[in-house]
Amino acid sequence: MHDLNDMVFFAEVVDRGGFAPAGRSLGVPKSRLSRRISELEARLGVRLLQRTTRKLSLTEAGEIYHRHCIAVREEAEAANEAVARVQSEPRGTVRVTCPVNLAQTTLGPILPRFIAAHPQVRLEMQVTNRVVDLVQEGVDVALRVRFNPDDSGSLVVKNLGRTSFVLVASPELLERVGTPVSPEDLHRVPTVAMSALDGRTSWPLAGPGGSDFELQHRPVYTADDLLMLKLAVLQGTGMTALPDYMCIDEVRRGLLRPVLPGWAPSSMQVLAVFPSRRGMVPAVRRFLDFLGENIFSERIVAQAA
Numbered sequence: 001m002h003d004l005n006d007m008v009f010f011a012e013v014v015d016r017g018g019f020a021p022a023g024r025s026l027g028v029p030k031s032r033l034s035r036r037i038s039e040l041e042a043r044l045g046v047r048l049l050q051r052t053t054r055k056l057s058l059t060e061a062g063e064i065y066h067r068h069c070i071a072v073r074e075e076a077e078a079a080n081e082a083v084a085r086v087q088s089e090p091r092g093t094v095r096v097t098c099p100v101n102l103a104q105t106t107l108g109p110i111l112p113r114f115i116a117a118h119p120q121v122r123l124e125m126q127v128t129n130r131v132v133d134l135v136q137e138g139v140d141v142a143l144r145v146r147f148n149p150d151d152s153g154s155l156v157v158k159n160l161g162r163t164s165f166v167l168v169a170s171p172e173l174l175e176r177v178g179t180p181v182s183p184e185d186l187h188r189v190p191t192v193a194m195s196a197l198d199g200r201t202s203w204p205l206a207g208p209g210g211s212d213f214e215l216q217h218r219p220v221y222t223a224d225d226l227l228m229l230k231l232a233v234l235q236g237t238g239m240t241a242l243p244d245y246m247c248i249d250e251v252r253r254g255l256l257r258p259v260l261p262g263w264a265p266s267s268m269q270v271l272a273v274f275p276s277r278r279g280m281v282p283a284v285r286r287f288l289d290f291l292g293e294n295i296f297s298e299r300i301v302a303q304a305a
Helices: 004-016 019-026 030-044 060-084 100-117 171-177 183-188 226-234 244-253 282-294
Strands: 049-051 056-058 092-098 121-127 141-146 156-163 165-169 201-206 212-217 240-243 268-274
Touching: 004 019, 004 030, 004 056, 004 060, 019 030, 056 060, 092 100, 092 282, 100 121, 100 141, 100 226, 100 244, 100 282, 121 282, 141 282, 156 282, 165 171, 165 244, 183 212, 226 240, 226 244, 240 244, 268 282
Parallel strands: 092 121, 092 141
Antiparallel strands: 049 056, 141 268, 156 268, 165 240, 201 212
């Protein structure tokens, strides 16, 4: 029988697009991988890869063989998972990426509870707004905030819930300019926003009974970071739209006030994406379950003044 490791090596080289990234994933020197694949081709009596200086491509025989290699690898992962499931508690390392604002305002406060409940699990968090390639970088779970999950490609997607946006302002600002009672009244409230083209921007708002209103405005301050905008709103600089998870505490404490409850921008989905359900170790599965149960345990319920 051929060495089954060679089938795994071949699948990794193809899936990761080259010997160098496959070597980093497997912890095997690039030169050794190249030699093993060449020996594999010699044993099979057929070329599996077309090698150029820029990229690798599969031959027809390589495509067929690659499908079988994937099946072998997945069965091996499934076997390891079956063994791991007999353990009494999850263990091992879970590598996670998360956008900065979501990490600082929502994930940060709840993760210590997960760690305390699962002492054999080690979390490695990468807090970044960069879109991470999970397969290339060896990440187990990536959290993403999207209007829809269509851009997640072939990754498996778990919807953790929707985050609502809330129009908020400081009580002092609303006392100064007056509290809006209709969408048209919003024009008299100064705003801060993520961006503005030629000094102007707009917020499409959805209201009760399917009504809508587009607020055209000229922000007094723009910043491409939601935390910067929240700090400006707390100081009374202007009104803005924030995800509810970013301002729930300030609303509860009275530092921020929802403006025109019932009117808000479209909500977004918070997604957990991961490479495959097969081979998912218990620690990753338990982490995903924990997020689903806890990430949105508190929500803003805006009440009219």
